[in-house]
Amino acid sequence: MLKKLNTMYFSATGTTKKVLDEIAEKLLKNIDILKGDTIDFTLPDIRKNSVLFSENDILLIGIPVYAGRVPNVLLKYLNSIKGKRSKAIPIVLYGNRNYDDALIELNDILSNNGFDVIAAASFIGEHSFSYTLAKNRPDASDLSIARNFGDEIYNKIKKNIDKDLNIKGLHPYRKYYIPKDEVGNPVDIRKITPKTNNTCIDCKLCVEICPMGSIDYEDVSILNGICIKCGACIKRCPTNSKYFDDEGYLRHKRELEYEFKGRKSPDIFI
Numbered sequence: 001m002l003k004k005l006n007t008m009y010f011s012a013t014g015t016t017k018k019v020l021d022e023i024a025e026k027l028l029k030n031i032d033i034l035k036g037d038t039i040d041f042t043l044p045d046i047r048k049n050s051v052l053f054s055e056n057d058i059l060l061i062g063i064p065v066y067a068g069r070v071p072n073v074l075l076k077y078l079n080s081i082k083g084k085r086s087k088a089i090p091i092v093l094y095g096n097r098n099y100d101d102a103l104i105e106l107n108d109i110l111s112n113n114g115f116d117v118i119a120a121a122s123f124i125g126e127h128s129f130s131y132t133l134a135k136n137r138p139d140a141s142d143l144s145i146a147r148n149f150g151d152e153i154y155n156k157i158k159k160n161i162d163k164d165l166n167i168k169g170l171h172p173y174r175k176y177y178i179p180k181d182e183v184g185n186p187v188d189i190r191k192i193t194p195k196t197n198n199t200c201i202d203c204k205l206c207v208e209i210c211p212m213g214s215i216d217y218e219d220v221s222i223l224n225g226i227c228i229k230c231g232a233c234i235k236r237c238p239t240n241s242k243y244f245d246d247e248g249y250l251r252h253k254r255e256l257e258y259e260f261k262g263r264k265s266p267d268i269f270i
């Protein structure tokens with residue numbers, strides 16, 4: 001059947017990439033699946049290029065769940081990825097709260113842009129805000145589920161099975177999830193930005209990895225654009241120099257850690 005497997009992901013703290021790599025590796029063990037392009041669209045420059053796939057392409061695409069939805073900063077780019085009756089497998093990674101309508105939304109974007117969605121899944125990754133919520137996930141058990149999923153996708157393609165997926169999620173989509181304070185009032189964390197402490201060695205890694213390209217090169221404590229709270233500059237800083245000190249944000253983080261302790265499992269739609 002000779003198909004080309006292309007992988008695309010946005011992954012600020014690496015959990016989405018980890019799951020996609022595992023699924024892709026398993027699919028590529030089959031001799032009739034050839035390796036296509038790998039496009040990591042975490043950095044802003046990559047998102048300036050449009051992408052087009054053909055009938056023999058399979059697109060495995062992954063994004064993190066932000067506020068129960070597809071990250072709104074990615075909507076324009078995701079809608080610029082076009083297929084021509086190409087097969088697609090959307091994957092969302094979430095931090096053990098919920099993926100709400102993110103997977104169905106990603107499914108819809110792909111379906112509206114020329115893709116035939118043949119399978120979909122949600123996986124769990126350590127929460128961007130926390131070191132304890134879904135700590136170290138995806139773990140061995142998640143990755144084993146990812147490999148099995150790779151086998152199931154292959155069988156479905158090979159046998160040309162056409163079946164409704166019934167992906168979890170609502171139409172119309174629910175509103176973006178908003179954190180609440182202790183008395184139930186909404187907390188707007190959009191404007192808060194990371195601080196830099198004096199352990200910073202000015203290595204510029206944060207400048208290079210910020211998905212919004214927002215950190216100032218000359219003075220890395222200055223932000224020139226928006227912060228999406230993705231956790232890249234905080235979790236990947238070699239000297240732990242970046243942090244949030246906003247009380248509303250920290251309270252929300254503690255609340256998530258407390259309320260969503262119970263382990264969630266990946267959902268597979270095939």
Ligand SMILES: Cc1cc2nc3c(=O)[nH]c(=O)nc-3n(C[C@H](O)[C@H](O)[C@H](O)COP(=O)(O)O)c2cc1C
Pocket residue numbers: 010011012013014015016017063064065066067068069093094095096097098099124125126127128129177228229230231
């Ligand atoms: C702004 C923002 C909003 C998030 N919203 C949710 C959410 O609604 N539900 C959830 O379970 N996790 C949520 N997360 C956590 C991420 O979905 C999760 O940590 C994901 O694994 C990160 O993927 P990455 O490591 O590929 O960047 C959010 C993270 C950020 C930065």
